[in-house]
Amino acid sequence: MSERVVDPCSGTFPWEGWGACLSWWAGTELGRRDDLARALFGRGRTRVRLADQDVTLPGLGLTVVRYDLGACTWPRPGDGPARMIESPRIVRRKQIEGYWRGTDWDWAADANQRSMLLKSRDLGADHFEMFSVSPPWWMTVNGNPSGAERPDQDNLAPPHRETFARYIAAVTRHARDHWGVRFGSVEPFNEPSLLAWHASQNQEGCHFTVDAQAAVLTPLRRALDERGLGDVRISASDECFYSQATNTWRGLPADVRRMVGRVNVHGYERDDESAGRAALRTAVGATTPIWQSEYCDGEPSGLKTALNIGRDLRSLHPRAWVYWQPVDGSGWGLLTGAYDDTTPHPNGGAPGSLRATVTGVNPKYYVLAQYTRHIRPGMRILDAGRRDTVAAYDDAADRLTLITTNAGPARTVTYDLRRFSRAAGHGDDHAVRVWVTDATDDRPARTYARDHDARLDGRTFPMTHAPDTVTTMEVDNVKP
Incomplete structure (x- = not known):
């Protein structure tokens, strides 16, 4: 035994909530589905439509939502000769539509993901973060939002650092004024130190050195303040591993660190003894909040997920914990999703469409419900x-x-x-x-x-x- x-007195910290990212699943037609919104963001029991049956699920009651600010646009009649370069491996559902085309704005873009964003708000979600995986393609060095020609090369063109900062701030302000969504934080990077983002990647991505990150964070704070968004905090740097997050934090100049209101980190580092988590918590200090802003694994049982939640909460002390793909295949999702990634594009672009179905429920969904339904925002x-x-x-x-x-x-x-x-x-x-x-x-x-x-x-x-x-x-x- x-x-x-x-x-009740040792190691206590406040809890802000459990959450989910909206890309890529909500960018498909799944983003229009009320039953999925109720299952993820509601707390009542709800019926969810699967491909061959309906199931009744306990709502997870997620309150944290991360919205992916896209990097892709496609030519329209009258546009100039410049065109987005598409990775030969990317599929349509992983191309997130951007709003600023360089010459004009298209606020009708990305309708599916925005639909789920508003549904989550209406069901009670109250912590919203906008994050960028890549700057818009036309701000990049090579015109490809999947990354530079080599994975160790930064792909945001230096003359566009201010442009990128203004883009993030403008969308944040537009969301507040026209969507009724107040993004409490913005995150301009996604795994920026990972040597994985290159022109042939199968998703959007962009490498940033620590110096390049600092060169974006400063104008971003200025752009937010100029648009009356002084209450919007900057999160950084969404590194893939705890060790990378520690190195990045230590490498940022002190004046830049003071602009960062929260440290975000992903949970993809094997850290069974939690040494990396504890090192990051020590480097950041007790007063700067941390979010575990992205976690996912391919084990459908949920046992690995539960073990890592325990390690995170004990050693990292995050104030929120976010699952990456609630609907995905091969055991990665809470729900199993089937996507069209093969339909040929008539003009030779990325294959696939935005068609999607939900085919099953993984035990991992119920495992997460054990946490999300009982540890609620405001608890310690x-x-x-x-x-x-x-x-x-x-x-x-x-x-x-x-x-x-x-x-x-x-x-x-x-x-x-x-x-x-x-x-x-x-x-x-x-x-x-x-x-x-x-x-x-x-x-x-x-x-x-x-x-x-x-x-x-x-x-x-x-x-x-x-x-x-x-x-x-x-x-x-x-x-x-």
């Missing part, structure tokens, strides 16, 4: 003593939430709440409410299922966790 001692994340257990406290409701991932054989854990002044449970029987998901690639027996209550004995209670499970426990009438 092992023990988890929950400390506490220290639970181990990476496999997340603890959160709701001051308004006097409620403690515990979520444990058991990636192994069955075991019994004793939860010790004696550092709280009171832990009375729910009702006269001192019950602890329990929900369980079997995080397996096979058809799981339990998918966010209400399980038998546990019972407090004083201020402790035992819980036996079955193999490969994620278990959520709620204790009421708890006082720190």
Whole structure:
């Protein structure tokens, strides 16, 4: 038997929410679907249309939305001779439409992704961030929004650094004035240090050295302020790995770091012992907030996702945690998506269309529900003593939430709440409410299922966790 001692005073930090990115899935016709919006951003049980049946899902209640500011435009009659260069490997759904064509604005562009953005707002999402994967193609050195000719080359043309900053600020202001969406932050880079973005990549991307990042961040702050957007913070730098994020942060000049209101990082570095996470948290310092702004993996069971959530919350202390592709294939999505990436383009451009269907639900969807439905914005994340257990406290409701991932054989854990002044449970029987998901690639027996209550004995209670499970426990009438 092992023990988890929950400390209401150690390692606490505020929680802002769980989220999702809208590219690429919402840029397809899936961005028009109300059932997907309700499943991801609502909290009620909702029916979702699959290709061959309907299923009823618990809404995830996501409140953080990251919107992809596109880099692609296509010629229209009367345009000049300049044309966007398309990577030979890119497909249509990964080409995100931009608004500024260099000579005029097209505010009707990117209608599907904007549709899901507004649906998420109407369902209660309240943290919006706009991020850029690449500057518009005509601002790049080679006219290709997938990257420079070599992956170690910066692709934003230096004369367009101010132009790029003004573009981001202008769209941010337009969204506030005309869409009713207040972007609380903007992020001008996406994995800028990764040596992966080149002219033959299968998606948009752009390399930026640390010096080039600094040369964009300064005019971006100025452009936001000039448009009355002083309350919009700059996030940086959305690096792929914790170690890259640490190096980038240390490499930015001190005056530029002061312009950065939040550090964003992606979760693609193998960091089982969390040394990279802890190093980044130390480098950034205790007062600068961090978001885990993008995470995804190809394991449909959700067990790997749950383990990494625990590592992030214990060692990185992010205030929000964002999943990259909620609808995707090959186990990468919470829901399985099928996309048309093969229909030939009549003019020889990128193949595929924006047609898409949802074909299934991965156990990972229910695993994430164990967190998103019970750890809500405004709660405080506490220290639970181990990476496999997340603890959160709701001051308004006097409620403690515990979520444990058991990636192994069955075991019994004793939860010790004696550092709280009171832990009375729910009702006269001192019950602890329990929900369980079997995080397996096979058809799981339990998918966010209400399980038998546990019972407090004083201020402790035992819980036996079955193999490969994620278990959520709620204790009421708890006082720190």
